[in-house]
Amino acid sequence: MAWKQNELTEMLNISSPIFQAPMAGGITTPELISETSNCGGLGNLGAGYMSSEEIREAIKQIRRLTDKPFGVNLFIPNEREDHVDKKELTAMIDYLLQYGKELGVEIPVSTQVKNYKSLYENQIEEILREKVPVVSFTFGIPDKAVMTELRKQGSIMIGTATNVKEAVELEESGVDIIVAQGSEAGGHRGTFHKEETGLIGSIALIPQVADAVRTPVVAAGGIMDARGITAAMALGAKGVQLGTAFLTCKESGAAEIYKQTLLNSTEEQTTFTKAFSGKLARGISNRFIQEMADQTTKPFPLQNDLTTSIRRKAAMLNQKDFMSLWAGQGVRMVKETTVKQLMKELILGK
Amino acid sequence: MAWKQNELTEMLNISSPIFQAPMAGGITTPELISETSNCGGLGNLGAGYMSSEEIREAIKQIRRLTDKPFGVNLFIPNEREDHVDKKELTAMIDYLLQYGKELGVEIPVSTQVKNYKSLYENQIEEILREKVPVVSFTFGIPDKAVMTELRKQGSIMIGTATNVKEAVELEESGVDIIVAQGSEAGGHRGTFHKEETGLIGSIALIPQVADAVRTPVVAAGGIMDARGITAAMALGAKGVQLGTAFLTCKESGAAEIYKQTLLNSTEEQTTFTKAFSGKLARGISNRFIQEMADQTTKPFPLQNDLTTSIRRKAAMLNQKDFMSLWAGQGVRMVKETTVKQLMKELILGK
Numbered sequence: 001m002a003w004k005q006n007e008l009t010e011m012l013n014i015s016s017p018i019f020q021a022p023m024a025g026g027i028t029t030p031e032l033i034s035e036t037s038n039c040g041g042l043g044n045l046g047a048g049y050m051s052s053e054e055i056r057e058a059i060k061q062i063r064r065l066t067d068k069p070f071g072v073n074l075f076i077p078n079e080r081e082d083h084v085d086k087k088e089l090t091a092m093i094d095y096l097l098q099y100g101k102e103l104g105v106e107i108p109v110s111t112q113v114k115n116y117k118s119l120y121e122n123q124i125e126e127i128l129r130e131k132v133p134v135v136s137f138t139f140g141i142p143d144k145a146v147m148t149e150l151r152k153q154g155s156i157m158i159g160t161a162t163n164v165k166e167a168v169e170l171e172e173s174g175v176d177i178i179v180a181q182g183s184e185a186g187g188h189r190g191t192f193h194k195e196e197t198g199l200i201g202s203i204a205l206i207p208q209v210a211d212a213v214r215t216p217v218v219a220a221g222g223i224m225d226a227r228g229i230t231a232a233m234a235l236g237a238k239g240v241q242l243g244t245a246f247l248t249c250k251e252s253g254a255a256e257i258y259k260q261t262l263l264n265s266t267e268e269q270t271t272f273t274k275a276f277s278g279k280l281a282r283g284i285s286n287r288f289i290q291e292m293a294d295q296t297t298k299p300f301p302l303q304n305d306l307t308t309s310i311r312r313k314a315a316m317l318n319q320k321d322f323m324s325l326w327a328g329q330g331v332r333m334v335k336e337t338t339v340k341q342l343m344k345e346l347i348l349g350k
Numbered sequence: 351m352a353w354k355q356n357e358l359t360e361m362l363n364i365s366s367p368i369f370q371a372p373m374a375g376g377i378t379t380p381e382l383i384s385e386t387s388n389c390g391g392l393g394n395l396g397a398g399y400m401s402s403e404e405i406r407e408a409i410k411q412i413r414r415l416t417d418k419p420f421g422v423n424l425f426i427p428n429e430r431e432d433h434v435d436k437k438e439l440t441a442m443i444d445y446l447l448q449y450g451k452e453l454g455v456e457i458p459v460s461t462q463v464k465n466y467k468s469l470y471e472n473q474i475e476e477i478l479r480e481k482v483p484v485v486s487f488t489f490g491i492p493d494k495a496v497m498t499e500l501r502k503q504g505s506i507m508i509g510t511a512t513n514v515k516e517a518v519e520l521e522e523s524g525v526d527i528i529v530a531q532g533s534e535a536g537g538h539r540g541t542f543h544k545e546e547t548g549l550i551g552s553i554a555l556i557p558q559v560a561d562a563v564r565t566p567v568v569a570a571g572g573i574m575d576a577r578g579i580t581a582a583m584a585l586g587a588k589g590v591q592l593g594t595a596f597l598t599c600k601e602s603g604a605a606e607i608y609k610q611t612l613l614n615s616t617e618e619q620t621t622f623t624k625a626f627s628g629k630l631a632r633g634i635s636n637r638f639i640q641e642m643a644d645q646t647t648k649p650f651p652l653q654n655d656l657t658t659s660i661r662r663k664a665a666m667l668n669q670k671d672f673m674s675l676w677a678g679q680g681v682r683m684v685k686e687t688t689v690k691q692l693m694k695e696l697i698l699g700k
Contacts, residue, residue, distance in 0.1 A: 163618045164682065183533065184551035197618035201534035201551035203581060204572035204679035208617050211683075222554035231553055231581035267558050268513045268547035329554035332514065333561075 002347050003229065008216045008238040011176060012134065012156060013069055015040035016347050017239030018229070019179075019218060020246045020339075022046040022073030022136060023187060023326070030058055031251040032339060034065030039343035042134065048075035049301075051119070052126035059130050069133040071158065074123050075301075076140030076192070077116045084302060092298050096306055099288070099322060105313040108305060116301060128153065136160070139279075140192040141173045160190035162198030163205070164212045171213045179241055180209040182221025186244045186270065186328035188281040195280050203235065210236025224333035226349035242346070244328040250338045257318045258325055265331045276311065276324040278303030284331070287321035352697050353579065358566045358588040361526060362484065362506060363419055365390035366697050367589030368579070369529075369568060370596045370689075372396035372423030372486060373537060373676070380408055381601040382689060384415030389693035394486065398425035399651075401469070402476035409480050419483040421508065424473050425651075426490030426542070427466045434652060442648050446656055449638070449672060455663040457656065464655060478503065486510065489629075490542040491523045510540035512548030513555070514562045521563040529591055530559045532571025536594045536620070536678035538631040545630050553585065560586025574683035576699035592696075594678040600688045607668045608675055615681045626661065626674040628653030634681070637671035 003009075008017050020036040022028060022044035033043030045062070047055050055072065062070055093107055100107040124146055127135055135150055136158035142150075150157055151174075158177040159170035167178050181190045182202030191198030200208075202221045210217050219232035220241035232240050247254045248262050261284060271285040275292035279300035283289070288310075297303045314322035335342075353359075358367050370386040372378060372394035383393030395412070397405050405422065412420055443457055450457040474496055477485055485500055486508035492500075500507055501524075508527040509520035517528050531540045532552030541548030550558075552571045560567050569582035570591035582590050597604050598612050611634055621635040625642035629650035633639070638660075647653045664672035685692075 164616060165618065182551055182553065184554045196621065200617050200679050201532055201572050202553040203532065203551065203578060204534045204574070204617060207574070207577050208680065208682045222551050224554075224557070227557050227585050228553060230584035234580035234584060235577050266514060267550050267554055268515065271546065329550050330558065332558045 003233075006216075006238050008177065008218070011216070012042060014042050016343070017218070018042070018343065018346055019071070019220075019239065019241035020044055021187075021220060021241045021243030022071065022138075023243050023247070024048045024073075025324075026253045027247065029251060029253040030061035030065055032246060032249060032253070033070050034062050034068075035251050035339035036246070036343065037066045037068035037070050039340060040347065041343060042069060042071055044071040044073055044134070044136065047072050047123060048138065049304075050123070052122040055123060055126045056130065059132065071134035071136050072127055072132045073136040073138060074120065074127070075116075075138055076142060077120045078139070078300065084298060088296070089298060089302070092295070092303070092306060095295060096310065099310050103310060103313045103317065103319065103322060105309045107309060114301075114305060124149075127155070131155070134158065136179070137175075138188070138190045141170060141175075144173075147174055158218075161209060162189055162191040163193070163200055164208050166192060166198070167209045167213050167215075167217075171215045175215065177218055177239075178209065178213060178215050179218045179220050180205050180237070182206070182219070184222030184329040185220050186282050186331075187326040188277065188279050191280070202232070206232060206235035206237050222328055222330045224328075224330035226346055228330070229346060243326075244331055244334060245342060245346075246339070247327070248334045248336055249342055255315045255318075255323070257315070257320050258323060259336070261320050261325055262327055262331055262334050263336060265327065267329050267332050270327050270329055270331060274303070276304065276307050277301060281324070281326060282328065284325035284327050286323070286325060353583075356566075356588050358527065358568070361566070362392060364392050366693070367568070368392070368693065368696055369421070369589065369591035370394055371537075371570060371591045371593030372398075372421065372488075373593050373597070374398045374423075375674075376603045377597065379601060379603040380411035380415055382596060382599060382603070383420050384412050384418075385601050385689035386596070386693065387416045387418035387420050389690060390697065391693055392419060392421055392484065394421040394423055394484070397422050397473060398488065399654075400473070402472040405473060405476045406480065409482065421484035421486050422477055422482045423486040423488060424470065424477070425466075425488055426492060427470045428489070428650065434648060438646070439648060439652070442645070442653070442656060445645060446660065449660050453660060453663045453667065453669065453672060455659045457659060464651075466651060474499075477505070481505070484508065486529065487525075488538070488540045491520060491525075494523075497524055508568070511559060512539055512541040513543070513550055514558050516542060516548070517559045517563050517565075517567075521565045525565065527568055527589075528559065528563060528565050529568045529570050530555050530587070532556070532569070534572030534679040535570050536632050536681075537676040538627065538629050541630070552582070556582060556585035556587050572678055572680045574678075574680035576696055578680070579696060593676075594681055594684060595692060595696075596689070597677070598684045598686055599692055605665045605668075605673070607665070607670050608673060609686070611670050611675055612677055612681055612684050613686060615677060617679050617682050620677050620679055620681060624653070626654065626657050627651060631674070631676060632678065634675035634677050636673070636675060
């Protein structure tokens with residue numbers, strides 16, 4: 001069976017209510033995004049860390065490959081990020097130096113904090129200039145002014161909630177769609193209130209969010225195949241968002257060693273960690289996560305900046321012990337596949 | 351719609367594949383169990399902490415109220431429980447004394463460890479004597495000898511798994527049914543390997559377990575209504591087990607203050623704790639959980655024995671800050687209801 005058209009597919013002008021998750025860090029290539037959209041779903045660019053130039057170039061490539069709708073995801077900047085204890089920051093840098101030495105790479109020793117607020121403002125300008133059809137946000141609620149501008153030029157807006165309170169706040173802000181991210185999801189928790197309030201499993205989260213808001217809900221977290229889609233829809237979702245299932249597609253930008261690790265991992269091997277970015281995220285446990293468990297990480301995205309060179313070099317060296325191997329709890333169900341094949345199975349069932 | 355008959359309902363000779371979870375500690379009254387079974391589901395006695403005399407009396411009452419099948423749940427004793435550091439035990443007792451003083455109750459100051467192995471052996475003897483139709487186990491796999499005896503007299507055996515590995519081990523042991531307990535579930539984790547391997551959300555756990563075993567899978571964790579049942583079935587379960595949804599039924603033995611707390615709680619208020627029993631369990635966060643967070647608890651069930659008098663007295667005083675308010679992440683969906691009304695909604699949908 002194919003999924004029925006509903007208010008979500010009509011709003012987005014897509015044929016199947018299936019989103020490829022906007023995974024950041026080079027995973028969501030123009031090929032991954034455009035192929036998902038060409039197959040009737042919604043491809044999404046994980047642009048949270050990207051400069052406006054990089055976003056412009058990615059959009060150009062996506063548009064060359066598809067004339068279907070696609071989305072771009074941005075991170076709402078954290079207001080408190082500027083208040084960093086310089087001494088503690090130096091201690092973290094000192095701690096990370098051992099790994100830099102082991103991998104033969106520099107750790108950024110500057111204690112200058114990047115200006116993520118201005119990065120975000122530039123990203124928004126670019127999104128407006130490009131008239132992106134769908135814009136999604138993680139880690140918070142966009143300003144009224146930003147939403148007004150996006151609305152004016154016809155962008156559909158998506159917010160990310162990890163509990164009912166966040167979903168209600170997003171609805172009140174006026175977003176068009178709410179992604180309800182269950183605790184099974186790989187990668188970062190989208191939580192923007194206390195992080196311990198945002199760890200609800202999908203089977204409990206979806207119906208409770210659906211009961212509380214009128215906005216269409218898209219379920220994310222632990223969904224890997226048509227069974228998961230049927231379940232999410234029964235629980236009250238109007239669509240689904242899959243990340244891990246797309247990671248092992250030929251078109252994904254995940255490093256080969258990352259894909260191979262996913263193909264050989266089990267559901268019990270994922271864990272929550274703040275080691276890579278300072279924000280809670282789920283990935284395959286490895287040496288870096290284990291050794292960093294006792295360290296007090298710096299706030300997101302500062303910790304992310306501090307570990308970027310380590311992760312990049314590790315990827316170059318095929319050293320998975322120092323890579324962020326984000327993965328959801330459904331990882332045992334990943335397959336070596338293509339977007340076309342995956343979308344066919346998701347839409348028609350196995 | 352009513353749920354279709356399947357291999358699970360046929361095996362158990364019940365009409366609907368819905369289990370009332372065997373919650374321990376006086377929750378599963380003979381009325382709760384018998385009414386569930388009379389409505390076509392499977393009522394289950396949470397007998398883990400009960401003496402053989404108490405079990406015998408409960409079974410007598412259940413049989414007076416129903417001629418339908420019912421189950422009894424036992425805890426597999428932990429082999430390592432005898433090795434307790436007396437000094438650390440004394441430190442925990444000393445710590446708990448402040449609460450005993452506040453509530454006006456004694457803390458058991460004896461460092462004599464109860465013999466749970468012999469309690470279990472007596473429970474098994476009683477179960478065999480009573481020819482209980484369904485016997486379920488938590489925290490491990492029963493001995494071959496025990497299983498042979500139970501099989502001989504026709505008892506259906508159920509094991510509890512929290513990841514694929516545990517499910518496969520249970521299947522190999524020869525159990526007839528596997529309960530797959532998702533991380534959303536209230537109360538104790540059934541995990542019998544490292545506890546961090548047993549925290550998989552239902553939407554990911556159910557299909558991965560169903561793919562790995564031929565034994566019928568019963569989904570537990572976060573299921574609160576017909577939507578949850580449809581979802582669990584789509585994911586590969588043959589039946590479901592609900593705990594939290596039954597807690598607020600008139601027939602449940604939960605204290606009134608506990609019921610009222612559940613009726614006024616949200617999904618983000620549950621948390622994992624070892625404070626009450628020494629084993630990870632999910633419940634509504636309260637002062638005891640928060641203050642105990644930094645303490646190293648004693649192994650299960652010793653910690654449970656140490657906090658029993660506190661919890662009992664707190665319940666008498668309607669002092670919910672010291673009660674174990676076990677609850678799953680679907681708690682926002684609980685209703686003040688009866689077993690008959692709940693079962694009707696579960697079977698027919700809302």
